[in-house]
Amino acid sequence: MSATILAAGLAAAPAAAAPAPNEPDAAKLAAGGEKDPQTDKNRKYLVGPGEDVPAVLGVTNLGDAPVDGLVVQVRILNDLDYTKKYENCWYAVDSNQETAWCEFDQELAPGASLAVTGVGISTRTDAQAENISSIIHRWVSKEYADARGGVQALADQWAGQGTKAVRGTDTALTLTAPDGQLGGLGGPIGFVGVELVTPPTGEPTPTPTATPSATPTATPTVAPTAAPSASSGVPGGEGGGLPVTGAGTATVAGVGGALLLLGGAGYLIARRRTRFVA
Template sequence: MNTRTLLASVLLAAGVAALPTAAFAAEDMGVLHVRTGAAVPVHPGETVTVPVGIANVSDKPVTGVVAEIRVLNDVNLPTTFSNCRYYVDSNVEGALCEFDTEFAPGKVYEIAGLQVSVEPVVKKDKLTPVIVRMLTPEWVKGQGGIDAFAAKEAGRGTSVKTGTAGPATLVEATHPLSTEGEVVGFAGLSLIVPPAPVVPTAPSSSAPAPTVPAAPSSAPAPVVPGSAPASAPTSAQAPAVPASASASVSATATGGAAAAPATPGTGGGDLAFTGSDAATVATVGVGALLLGTVGFFVARRRRTRFVA
Protein backbone atom coordinates (compact mmCIF):
# COMPACT_ATOMS: atom_id res chain seq x y z
CA MET A 1 0.00 0.00 0.00
CA ASN A 2 1.54 3.36 -1.06
CA THR A 3 1.52 6.57 1.01
CA ARG A 4 -1.32 8.08 -0.99
CA THR A 5 -3.67 5.14 -0.33
CA LEU A 6 -2.65 4.85 3.32
CA LEU A 7 -3.34 8.52 4.08
CA ALA A 8 -6.72 8.39 2.36
CA SER A 9 -7.68 5.31 4.39
CA VAL A 10 -6.69 6.96 7.68
CA LEU A 11 -8.66 10.12 6.92
CA LEU A 12 -11.74 8.20 5.85
CA ALA A 13 -11.57 6.04 9.01
CA ALA A 14 -11.48 9.22 11.08
CA GLY A 15 -14.71 10.42 9.48
CA VAL A 16 -13.14 12.99 7.13
CA ALA A 17 -14.40 13.35 3.59
CA ALA A 18 -12.08 12.00 0.93
CA LEU A 19 -9.41 14.49 -0.05
CA PRO A 20 -9.02 15.53 -3.68
CA THR A 21 -6.77 13.16 -5.55
CA ALA A 22 -4.45 15.97 -6.67
CA ALA A 23 -3.77 16.82 -3.01
CA PHE A 24 -1.75 13.62 -2.62
CA ALA A 25 0.54 14.28 -5.55
CA ALA A 26 4.08 14.81 -4.33
CA GLU A 27 4.61 17.81 -6.59
CA ASP A 28 1.59 19.54 -5.05
CA MET A 29 2.32 18.79 -1.39
CA GLY A 30 5.86 20.08 -1.51
CA VAL A 31 8.48 19.38 1.10
CA LEU A 32 6.77 20.82 4.18
CA HIS A 33 5.82 18.15 6.75
CA VAL A 34 3.70 18.22 9.88
CA ARG A 35 5.28 17.85 13.33
CA THR A 36 3.14 17.16 16.40
CA GLY A 37 3.81 16.74 20.10
CA ALA A 38 2.46 14.53 22.87
CA ALA A 39 -1.30 14.22 23.42
CA VAL A 40 -2.69 17.29 25.15
CA PRO A 41 -4.75 16.60 28.31
CA VAL A 42 -8.13 18.30 28.24
CA HIS A 43 -11.14 18.48 30.58
CA PRO A 44 -14.74 18.50 29.31
CA GLY A 45 -15.72 22.03 28.26
CA GLU A 46 -12.07 23.21 28.18
CA THR A 47 -10.16 25.09 25.48
CA VAL A 48 -6.50 24.06 25.05
CA THR A 49 -3.53 25.02 22.86
CA VAL A 50 -2.39 22.29 20.48
CA PRO A 51 1.26 22.32 19.39
CA VAL A 52 1.48 21.82 15.62
CA GLY A 53 4.73 22.36 13.74
CA ILE A 54 5.73 22.66 10.09
CA ALA A 55 9.17 21.43 9.03
CA ASN A 56 11.07 22.08 5.82
CA VAL A 57 12.64 18.71 5.05
CA SER A 58 14.42 19.89 1.90
CA ASP A 59 17.80 21.53 1.47
CA LYS A 60 16.29 24.67 -0.09
CA PRO A 61 14.16 27.46 1.40
CA VAL A 62 10.42 27.30 0.75
CA THR A 63 8.13 30.33 0.77
CA GLY A 64 4.46 30.09 1.66
CA VAL A 65 2.12 27.26 2.68
CA VAL A 66 -1.58 26.63 3.26
CA ALA A 67 -2.34 24.53 6.36
CA GLU A 68 -5.68 22.74 6.51
CA ILE A 69 -6.84 21.95 10.07
CA ARG A 70 -9.79 19.68 10.83
CA VAL A 71 -11.56 18.48 14.00
CA LEU A 72 -14.42 16.01 14.43
CA ASN A 73 -17.40 15.22 16.63
CA ASP A 74 -17.08 16.67 20.17
CA VAL A 75 -13.99 18.78 19.35
CA ASN A 76 -14.56 22.33 18.07
CA LEU A 77 -12.36 24.78 16.17
CA PRO A 78 -12.72 28.43 17.31
CA THR A 79 -12.97 30.95 14.44
CA THR A 80 -10.00 32.99 15.59
CA PHE A 81 -7.46 33.93 12.90
CA SER A 82 -8.14 36.47 10.15
CA ASN A 83 -5.87 34.66 7.64
CA CYS A 84 -7.97 31.49 8.00
CA ARG A 85 -11.26 30.50 6.34
CA TYR A 86 -13.53 28.34 8.51
CA TYR A 87 -16.14 25.88 7.28
CA VAL A 88 -18.47 23.19 8.66
CA ASP A 89 -19.51 19.93 7.02
CA SER A 90 -21.73 17.70 9.16
CA ASN A 91 -19.57 16.55 12.09
CA VAL A 92 -16.43 18.17 10.66
CA GLU A 93 -15.14 21.68 11.42
CA GLY A 94 -12.20 22.88 9.33
CA ALA A 95 -9.95 25.85 8.62
CA LEU A 96 -7.67 26.78 5.71
CA CYS A 97 -4.90 29.04 6.98
CA GLU A 98 -2.56 30.80 4.54
CA PHE A 99 1.04 31.73 5.47
CA ASP A 100 3.59 33.63 3.37
CA THR A 101 6.50 32.78 5.67
CA GLU A 102 9.85 31.63 4.27
CA PHE A 103 10.86 28.24 5.69
CA ALA A 104 14.59 27.74 6.02
CA PRO A 105 15.99 24.29 5.20
CA GLY A 106 15.82 21.89 8.17
CA LYS A 107 13.92 24.39 10.33
CA VAL A 108 10.74 23.58 12.29
CA TYR A 109 8.11 26.27 12.85
CA GLU A 110 5.05 26.20 15.08
CA ILE A 111 1.57 27.71 14.57
CA ALA A 112 1.36 30.15 17.48
CA GLY A 113 -1.82 29.98 19.60
CA LEU A 114 -3.62 27.22 17.71
CA GLN A 115 -6.48 26.19 19.97
CA VAL A 116 -9.37 23.72 20.02
CA SER A 117 -12.24 23.33 22.49
CA VAL A 118 -14.10 20.30 23.80
CA GLU A 119 -17.81 20.01 24.42
CA PRO A 120 -18.94 20.15 28.10
CA VAL A 121 -20.44 16.68 27.68
CA VAL A 122 -17.93 14.60 25.75
CA LYS A 123 -17.46 10.88 25.19
CA LYS A 124 -14.06 9.29 24.88
CA ASP A 125 -14.90 7.72 21.54
CA LYS A 126 -15.94 11.16 20.24
CA LEU A 127 -12.67 12.82 21.24
CA THR A 128 -10.67 12.54 18.00
CA PRO A 129 -7.24 14.02 17.24
CA VAL A 130 -6.68 17.27 15.36
CA ILE A 131 -5.90 16.52 11.71
CA VAL A 132 -3.41 18.79 9.88
CA ARG A 133 -2.18 18.63 6.30
CA MET A 134 0.10 20.85 4.24
CA LEU A 135 -0.90 22.31 0.86
CA THR A 136 1.24 24.42 -1.47
CA PRO A 137 -0.07 27.88 -2.38
CA GLU A 138 0.17 26.93 -6.07
CA TRP A 139 -2.12 23.95 -5.63
CA VAL A 140 -4.70 25.96 -3.66
CA LYS A 141 -4.61 28.68 -6.33
CA GLY A 142 -5.38 26.00 -8.88
CA GLN A 143 -8.57 25.17 -6.85
CA GLY A 144 -9.76 28.78 -7.24
CA GLY A 145 -8.02 30.24 -4.21
CA ILE A 146 -8.48 29.82 -0.46
CA ASP A 147 -12.07 31.11 -0.37
CA ALA A 148 -13.28 28.96 -3.26
CA PHE A 149 -11.55 25.88 -1.86
CA ALA A 150 -13.11 26.44 1.60
CA ALA A 151 -16.54 26.73 -0.04
CA LYS A 152 -16.01 23.38 -1.74
CA GLU A 153 -15.14 21.80 1.64
CA ALA A 154 -18.16 23.31 3.42
CA GLY A 155 -21.42 21.42 3.75
CA ARG A 156 -24.55 22.28 1.81
CA GLY A 157 -26.42 25.25 3.24
CA THR A 158 -23.43 26.48 5.26
CA SER A 159 -21.21 29.51 4.65
CA VAL A 160 -17.50 30.15 4.95
CA LYS A 161 -16.37 32.43 7.80
CA THR A 162 -13.25 34.51 8.32
CA GLY A 163 -11.59 34.63 11.74
CA THR A 164 -12.41 37.64 13.90
CA ALA A 165 -9.00 38.13 15.57
CA GLY A 166 -5.53 38.84 14.19
CA PRO A 167 -3.68 36.57 11.76
CA ALA A 168 -2.05 33.30 12.78
CA THR A 169 1.72 33.46 12.82
CA LEU A 170 4.56 30.95 12.60
CA VAL A 171 7.32 30.99 15.20
CA GLU A 172 10.29 28.75 15.85
CA ALA A 173 9.04 25.66 17.68
CA THR A 174 8.97 26.01 21.47
CA HIS A 175 7.28 22.67 22.28
CA PRO A 176 8.91 19.24 21.94
CA LEU A 177 7.75 17.98 18.53
CA SER A 178 8.21 14.74 16.65
CA THR A 179 11.33 14.45 14.53
CA GLU A 180 9.53 12.69 11.71
CA GLY A 181 6.26 13.29 9.91
CA GLU A 182 4.40 13.45 6.64
CA VAL A 183 2.30 15.97 4.82
CA VAL A 184 -0.58 14.83 7.05
CA GLY A 185 -0.25 14.73 10.84
CA PHE A 186 -2.40 14.06 13.90
CA ALA A 187 -2.24 16.06 17.14
CA GLY A 188 -3.71 13.93 19.91
CA LEU A 189 -6.00 14.92 22.78
CA SER A 190 -6.28 13.07 26.08
CA LEU A 191 -9.57 13.40 27.94
CA ILE A 192 -9.38 13.89 31.69
CA VAL A 193 -12.50 12.44 33.28
CA PRO A 194 -13.34 14.07 36.63
CA PRO A 195 -14.17 11.69 39.48
CA ALA A 196 -17.83 11.10 40.26
CA PRO A 197 -19.09 13.20 43.15
CA VAL A 198 -19.59 11.40 46.43
CA VAL A 199 -23.24 11.48 47.44
CA PRO A 200 -23.71 11.36 51.23
CA THR A 201 -25.98 8.56 52.33
CA ALA A 202 -29.01 9.29 54.50
CA PRO A 203 -28.83 8.00 58.08
CA SER A 204 -30.52 4.65 58.57
CA SER A 205 -34.01 4.73 60.12
CA SER A 206 -33.11 1.70 62.23
CA ALA A 207 -30.47 3.58 64.18
CA PRO A 208 -30.80 3.04 67.96
CA ALA A 209 -32.54 5.77 69.89
CA PRO A 210 -30.28 7.88 72.06
CA THR A 211 -29.94 6.62 75.65
CA VAL A 212 -31.75 8.80 78.18
CA PRO A 213 -29.92 8.87 81.55
CA ALA A 214 -32.00 7.56 84.47
CA ALA A 215 -33.15 10.07 87.05
CA PRO A 216 -31.06 9.92 90.25
CA SER A 217 -32.73 8.21 93.20
CA SER A 218 -33.71 10.32 96.17
CA ALA A 219 -31.06 10.52 98.85
CA PRO A 220 -31.90 8.86 102.22
CA ALA A 221 -33.18 11.20 104.88
CA PRO A 222 -30.58 12.06 107.53
CA VAL A 223 -30.93 10.30 110.93
CA VAL A 224 -31.89 12.72 113.72
CA PRO A 225 -30.67 11.71 117.19
CA GLY A 226 -33.54 10.49 119.42
CA SER A 227 -35.86 9.79 116.50
CA ALA A 228 -37.12 6.37 115.43
CA PRO A 229 -34.89 4.44 113.05
CA ALA A 230 -35.67 4.93 109.41
CA SER A 231 -36.19 1.19 109.07
CA ALA A 232 -38.95 0.97 111.74
CA PRO A 233 -42.14 -0.53 110.30
CA THR A 234 -44.87 1.92 109.49
CA SER A 235 -48.56 1.57 110.03
CA ALA A 236 -48.99 0.53 106.45
CA GLN A 237 -46.83 -2.55 106.98
CA ALA A 238 -48.72 -5.69 108.16
CA PRO A 239 -47.14 -7.57 111.16
CA ALA A 240 -45.77 -11.01 110.47
CA VAL A 241 -48.18 -13.85 111.30
CA PRO A 242 -46.70 -16.79 113.33
CA ALA A 243 -46.73 -20.18 111.69
CA SER A 244 -48.92 -21.68 114.49
CA ALA A 245 -51.53 -19.00 114.00
CA SER A 246 -51.58 -19.71 110.29
CA ALA A 247 -52.15 -23.40 111.01
CA SER A 248 -54.95 -22.60 113.50
CA VAL A 249 -56.70 -20.38 111.02
CA SER A 250 -56.46 -23.12 108.42
CA ALA A 251 -57.92 -25.76 110.77
CA THR A 252 -60.75 -23.48 111.85
CA ALA A 253 -61.69 -22.78 108.30
CA THR A 254 -61.79 -26.53 107.63
CA GLY A 255 -63.92 -27.34 110.68
CA GLY A 256 -66.45 -24.57 110.02
CA ALA A 257 -66.24 -23.05 113.60
CA ALA A 258 -64.71 -19.61 114.02
CA ALA A 259 -62.74 -18.94 117.24
CA ALA A 260 -64.08 -16.18 119.46
CA PRO A 261 -61.75 -13.23 119.93
CA ALA A 262 -60.06 -12.88 123.31
CA THR A 263 -61.65 -10.41 125.73
CA PRO A 264 -59.33 -7.51 126.39
CA GLY A 265 -57.87 -7.48 129.89
CA THR A 266 -58.98 -11.04 130.88
CA GLY A 267 -56.40 -13.34 129.43
CA GLY A 268 -53.34 -11.22 129.27
CA GLY A 269 -53.95 -10.97 125.58
CA ASP A 270 -53.66 -14.79 124.92
CA LEU A 271 -55.42 -16.17 121.92
CA ALA A 272 -58.33 -18.67 122.27
CA PHE A 273 -57.66 -22.39 121.78
CA THR A 274 -58.69 -23.45 118.34
CA GLY A 275 -58.04 -26.24 115.94
CA SER A 276 -56.07 -29.31 117.13
CA ASP A 277 -55.30 -27.90 120.62
CA ALA A 278 -59.04 -27.54 121.47
CA ALA A 279 -59.74 -31.08 120.32
CA THR A 280 -57.01 -32.46 122.60
CA VAL A 281 -58.40 -30.63 125.66
CA ALA A 282 -61.92 -31.82 124.88
CA THR A 283 -60.77 -35.43 124.57
CA VAL A 284 -58.93 -35.26 127.87
CA GLY A 285 -62.04 -33.77 129.55
CA VAL A 286 -64.35 -36.45 128.20
CA GLY A 287 -61.96 -39.14 129.34
CA ALA A 288 -61.78 -37.68 132.84
CA LEU A 289 -65.58 -37.50 133.00
CA LEU A 290 -65.95 -41.17 132.03
CA LEU A 291 -63.37 -42.23 134.58
CA GLY A 292 -65.22 -40.25 137.28
CA THR A 293 -68.54 -41.88 136.40
CA VAL A 294 -67.08 -45.38 136.51
CA GLY A 295 -65.46 -44.66 139.83
CA PHE A 296 -68.71 -43.38 141.22
CA PHE A 297 -70.62 -46.59 140.38
CA VAL A 298 -67.85 -48.82 141.66
CA ALA A 299 -67.74 -47.01 144.99
CA ARG A 300 -71.48 -47.19 145.34
CA ARG A 301 -71.56 -50.94 144.80
CA ARG A 302 -68.86 -51.43 147.38
CA ARG A 303 -70.78 -49.42 149.95
CA THR A 304 -73.95 -51.43 149.39
CA ARG A 305 -72.10 -54.71 149.47
CA PHE A 306 -70.47 -54.27 152.88
CA VAL A 307 -73.46 -52.82 154.73
CA ALA A 308 -74.66 -55.23 157.44
Protein backbone atom coordinates in the same frame (compact mmCIF):
# COMPACT_ATOMS: atom_id res chain seq x y z
CA MET B 1 -6.26 28.90 -42.23
CA SER B 2 -2.83 28.99 -40.64
CA ALA B 3 -4.22 31.23 -37.90
CA THR B 4 -6.95 28.68 -37.20
CA ILE B 5 -4.41 25.86 -36.91
CA LEU B 6 -2.21 27.98 -34.60
CA ALA B 7 -5.13 28.79 -32.32
CA ALA B 8 -6.11 25.14 -32.13
CA GLY B 9 -2.56 24.17 -31.23
CA LEU B 10 -2.39 26.75 -28.42
CA ALA B 11 -5.68 25.54 -27.00
CA ALA B 12 -4.48 21.94 -26.97
CA ALA B 13 -1.18 22.73 -25.26
CA PRO B 14 -1.32 22.68 -21.43
CA ALA B 15 -0.30 25.82 -19.59
CA ALA B 16 3.12 25.35 -18.03
CA ALA B 17 2.35 27.50 -14.95
CA ALA B 18 -0.89 25.70 -14.06
CA PRO B 19 -0.26 22.27 -12.51
CA ALA B 20 -2.96 19.64 -12.77
CA PRO B 21 -5.25 19.45 -9.72
CA ASN B 22 -4.22 15.87 -8.94
CA GLU B 23 -0.47 16.57 -9.02
CA PRO B 24 1.28 16.22 -5.63
CA ASP B 25 2.79 19.21 -3.90
CA ALA B 26 6.33 19.87 -5.09
CA ALA B 27 7.28 21.02 -1.58
CA LYS B 28 8.43 18.24 0.74
CA LEU B 29 6.64 19.19 3.92
CA ALA B 30 6.26 17.03 7.02
CA ALA B 31 3.62 17.62 9.69
CA GLY B 32 4.77 17.30 13.29
CA GLY B 33 3.57 17.90 16.81
CA GLU B 34 5.04 18.84 20.16
CA LYS B 35 7.39 16.05 21.14
CA ASP B 36 6.87 14.21 24.41
CA PRO B 37 10.33 13.65 25.95
CA GLN B 38 9.13 10.56 27.80
CA THR B 39 7.64 8.70 24.83
CA ASP B 40 9.56 10.42 22.00
CA LYS B 41 6.23 10.73 20.21
CA ASN B 42 3.67 13.46 19.74
CA ARG B 43 2.31 14.83 22.99
CA LYS B 44 -1.29 14.06 23.94
CA TYR B 45 -3.16 17.01 25.45
CA LEU B 46 -5.29 16.36 28.55
CA VAL B 47 -8.06 18.94 28.86
CA GLY B 48 -11.30 19.28 30.76
CA PRO B 49 -14.77 20.24 29.48
CA GLY B 50 -14.94 23.78 28.13
CA GLU B 51 -11.14 24.24 28.06
CA ASP B 52 -8.82 25.43 25.30
CA VAL B 53 -6.53 22.87 23.63
CA PRO B 54 -2.97 24.32 23.54
CA ALA B 55 -1.99 22.10 20.63
CA VAL B 56 1.25 22.74 18.75
CA LEU B 57 0.80 22.06 15.03
CA GLY B 58 4.16 22.17 13.30
CA VAL B 59 5.72 21.69 9.86
CA THR B 60 9.26 20.92 8.74
CA ASN B 61 10.76 21.45 5.29
CA LEU B 62 12.41 18.17 4.31
CA GLY B 63 13.29 19.43 0.83
CA ASP B 64 16.38 21.09 -0.55
CA ALA B 65 14.70 24.34 -1.58
CA PRO B 66 12.94 26.99 0.52
CA VAL B 67 9.14 27.04 0.51
CA ASP B 68 7.69 30.49 -0.03
CA GLY B 69 4.38 30.60 1.84
CA LEU B 70 2.53 27.86 3.71
CA VAL B 71 -1.06 26.69 4.11
CA VAL B 72 -2.44 24.40 6.82
CA GLN B 73 -5.74 22.55 6.87
CA VAL B 74 -6.99 21.72 10.39
CA ARG B 75 -9.89 19.33 10.97
CA ILE B 76 -11.75 18.58 14.20
CA LEU B 77 -14.74 16.36 14.98
CA ASN B 78 -17.65 15.99 17.38
CA ASP B 79 -17.07 17.69 20.77
CA LEU B 80 -14.14 19.84 19.64
CA ASP B 81 -15.11 23.33 18.41
CA TYR B 82 -13.47 26.42 16.98
CA THR B 83 -14.09 29.09 19.61
CA LYS B 84 -11.71 31.61 18.02
CA LYS B 85 -11.55 32.26 14.26
CA TYR B 86 -8.63 34.12 12.68
CA GLU B 87 -8.77 36.52 9.74
CA ASN B 88 -6.23 34.55 7.69
CA CYS B 89 -8.34 31.38 7.94
CA TRP B 90 -11.51 30.18 6.27
CA TYR B 91 -13.87 27.90 8.21
CA ALA B 92 -16.26 25.27 6.89
CA VAL B 93 -18.75 23.01 8.67
CA ASP B 94 -20.05 19.70 7.39
CA SER B 95 -22.19 17.70 9.83
CA ASN B 96 -19.96 16.84 12.83
CA GLN B 97 -16.74 18.04 11.18
CA GLU B 98 -15.27 21.55 11.27
CA THR B 99 -12.42 22.50 8.93
CA ALA B 100 -10.12 25.51 8.83
CA TRP B 101 -7.77 26.52 6.00
CA CYS B 102 -5.15 29.05 7.13
CA GLU B 103 -2.60 30.89 4.99
CA PHE B 104 0.85 32.22 5.97
CA ASP B 105 3.36 34.31 4.04
CA GLN B 106 6.51 33.13 5.85
CA GLU B 107 9.29 31.37 3.99
CA LEU B 108 10.41 28.00 5.34
CA ALA B 109 14.08 27.21 4.78
CA PRO B 110 15.30 23.65 4.12
CA GLY B 111 15.50 21.69 7.37
CA ALA B 112 13.72 24.42 9.33
CA SER B 113 10.48 24.11 11.29
CA LEU B 114 7.59 26.44 12.11
CA ALA B 115 4.44 25.92 14.17
CA VAL B 116 1.17 27.42 15.31
CA THR B 117 0.42 27.15 19.02
CA GLY B 118 -3.27 26.93 19.67
CA VAL B 119 -5.59 27.39 16.73
CA GLY B 120 -8.67 28.46 18.71
CA ILE B 121 -9.87 24.94 19.47
CA SER B 122 -11.75 24.13 22.70
CA THR B 123 -13.73 21.24 24.11
CA ARG B 124 -17.45 21.71 24.58
CA THR B 125 -18.75 22.29 28.08
CA ASP B 126 -20.85 19.12 27.79
CA ALA B 127 -18.12 17.13 25.99
CA GLN B 128 -18.06 13.35 26.30
CA ALA B 129 -14.80 11.40 26.42
CA GLU B 130 -15.82 9.13 23.56
CA ASN B 131 -16.38 12.18 21.33
CA ILE B 132 -12.85 13.55 21.75
CA SER B 133 -10.06 12.02 19.68
CA SER B 134 -7.48 14.08 17.77
CA ILE B 135 -6.72 17.15 15.71
CA ILE B 136 -5.79 16.45 12.08
CA HIS B 137 -3.51 18.92 10.31
CA ARG B 138 -2.20 18.91 6.75
CA TRP B 139 0.46 21.23 5.34
CA VAL B 140 0.90 22.33 1.72
CA SER B 141 2.77 25.12 0.02
CA LYS B 142 0.99 28.36 -0.83
CA GLU B 143 1.86 27.70 -4.47
CA TYR B 144 0.01 24.39 -4.31
CA ALA B 145 -3.07 26.05 -2.75
CA ASP B 146 -3.06 28.96 -5.21
CA ALA B 147 -2.98 26.56 -8.14
CA ARG B 148 -6.29 25.15 -6.85
CA GLY B 149 -8.07 28.45 -6.35
CA GLY B 150 -6.63 29.54 -2.99
CA VAL B 151 -7.61 28.79 0.59
CA GLN B 152 -11.17 30.05 0.22
CA ALA B 153 -11.88 27.71 -2.68
CA LEU B 154 -10.27 24.80 -0.83
CA ALA B 155 -12.34 25.54 2.28
CA ASP B 156 -15.56 25.68 0.24
CA GLN B 157 -14.92 22.09 -0.84
CA TRP B 158 -15.18 21.01 2.81
CA ALA B 159 -18.40 22.90 3.55
CA GLY B 160 -21.68 21.05 3.89
CA GLN B 161 -24.15 20.93 1.04
CA GLY B 162 -25.65 24.36 0.38
CA THR B 163 -23.14 26.20 2.60
CA LYS B 164 -19.94 28.17 2.08
CA ALA B 165 -16.78 28.67 4.08
CA VAL B 166 -16.66 31.78 6.30
CA ARG B 167 -13.61 33.93 6.93
CA GLY B 168 -12.54 34.57 10.52
CA THR B 169 -12.44 38.03 12.08
CA ASP B 170 -9.90 37.70 14.93
CA THR B 171 -6.29 38.88 14.63
CA ALA B 172 -4.30 36.78 12.18
CA LEU B 173 -2.86 33.47 13.33
CA THR B 174 0.94 33.50 13.09
CA LEU B 175 3.68 30.94 12.54
CA THR B 176 6.64 30.93 14.93
CA ALA B 177 9.60 28.68 15.62
CA PRO B 178 8.58 25.84 17.98
CA ASP B 179 9.98 25.87 21.51
CA GLY B 180 11.26 22.32 21.24
CA GLN B 181 11.82 19.56 18.75
CA LEU B 182 8.86 18.37 16.72
CA GLY B 183 7.91 14.71 16.88
CA GLY B 184 6.00 12.31 14.69
CA LEU B 185 7.40 13.73 11.45
CA GLY B 186 6.30 11.76 8.43
CA GLY B 187 4.15 12.93 5.56
CA PRO B 188 2.28 16.20 5.19
CA ILE B 189 -0.59 14.95 7.39
CA GLY B 190 -0.24 14.80 11.17
CA PHE B 191 -2.40 13.82 14.15
CA VAL B 192 -2.36 15.43 17.60
CA GLY B 193 -4.09 13.48 20.35
CA VAL B 194 -6.59 15.10 22.70
CA GLU B 195 -8.06 13.35 25.76
CA LEU B 196 -10.92 14.60 27.91
CA VAL B 197 -10.28 14.63 31.66
CA THR B 198 -13.31 14.77 33.96
CA PRO B 199 -13.28 15.05 37.78
CA PRO B 200 -13.91 11.77 39.63
CA THR B 201 -17.50 11.28 40.66
CA GLY B 202 -16.76 9.18 43.79
CA GLU B 203 -19.17 6.94 45.68
CA PRO B 204 -22.55 8.32 46.78
CA THR B 205 -22.76 9.40 50.45
CA PRO B 206 -25.19 7.19 52.45
CA THR B 207 -28.27 8.97 53.77
CA PRO B 208 -28.49 9.43 57.58
CA THR B 209 -31.99 7.92 57.73
CA ALA B 210 -30.79 4.40 56.92
CA THR B 211 -29.34 3.51 60.38
CA PRO B 212 -32.03 4.92 62.75
CA SER B 213 -34.89 3.38 60.82
CA ALA B 214 -33.62 -0.17 61.42
CA THR B 215 -32.92 -0.07 65.19
CA PRO B 216 -36.23 1.20 66.67
CA THR B 217 -38.37 -1.17 64.61
CA ALA B 218 -36.53 -4.29 65.81
CA THR B 219 -36.40 -3.59 69.59
CA PRO B 220 -40.05 -2.74 70.46
CA THR B 221 -41.50 -5.64 68.47
CA VAL B 222 -39.61 -8.36 70.41
CA ALA B 223 -39.24 -7.46 74.09
CA PRO B 224 -42.57 -5.72 74.95
CA THR B 225 -44.80 -8.47 73.47
CA ALA B 226 -43.93 -11.05 76.16
CA ALA B 227 -43.92 -8.65 79.12
CA PRO B 228 -47.72 -8.15 79.69
CA SER B 229 -48.36 -11.89 80.17
CA ALA B 230 -45.62 -12.23 82.81
CA SER B 231 -46.57 -9.33 85.06
CA SER B 232 -49.69 -7.32 85.75
CA GLY B 233 -49.03 -4.39 83.48
CA VAL B 234 -45.53 -3.62 84.82
CA PRO B 235 -43.16 -2.98 81.93
CA GLY B 236 -40.42 -5.57 81.73
CA GLY B 237 -41.79 -7.64 84.68
CA GLU B 238 -39.83 -5.49 87.14
CA GLY B 239 -40.82 -3.26 90.11
CA GLY B 240 -42.94 -5.71 92.30
CA GLY B 241 -46.53 -6.95 91.87
CA LEU B 242 -48.25 -10.28 92.47
CA PRO B 243 -46.36 -13.61 92.32
CA VAL B 244 -46.19 -15.16 88.91
CA THR B 245 -49.06 -17.63 88.39
CA GLY B 246 -50.39 -19.43 85.36
CA ALA B 247 -51.76 -22.57 83.75
CA GLY B 248 -48.74 -24.66 84.82
CA THR B 249 -49.31 -24.03 88.56
CA ALA B 250 -53.01 -24.95 88.41
CA THR B 251 -52.25 -28.23 86.65
CA VAL B 252 -49.73 -29.33 89.27
CA ALA B 253 -52.16 -28.55 92.10
CA GLY B 254 -54.97 -30.53 90.47
CA VAL B 255 -52.81 -33.61 89.95
CA GLY B 256 -51.67 -33.51 93.58
CA GLY B 257 -55.25 -33.37 94.86
CA ALA B 258 -56.31 -36.28 92.71
CA LEU B 259 -53.47 -38.43 93.98
CA LEU B 260 -54.42 -37.60 97.56
CA LEU B 261 -58.04 -38.67 97.03
CA LEU B 262 -57.00 -41.88 95.29
CA GLY B 263 -54.67 -42.72 98.15
CA GLY B 264 -57.42 -42.26 100.74
CA ALA B 265 -59.88 -44.37 98.79
CA GLY B 266 -57.34 -47.15 98.43
CA TYR B 267 -56.70 -47.12 102.12
CA LEU B 268 -60.42 -47.51 102.98
CA ILE B 269 -60.89 -50.35 100.47
CA ALA B 270 -57.91 -52.19 101.78
CA ARG B 271 -59.16 -51.83 105.30
CA ARG B 272 -62.67 -53.15 104.46
CA ARG B 273 -61.18 -56.17 102.66
CA THR B 274 -59.07 -56.98 105.69
CA ARG B 275 -62.05 -56.99 108.01
CA PHE B 276 -64.17 -59.19 105.66
CA VAL B 277 -61.55 -61.94 105.57
CA ALA B 278 -61.37 -62.09 109.33
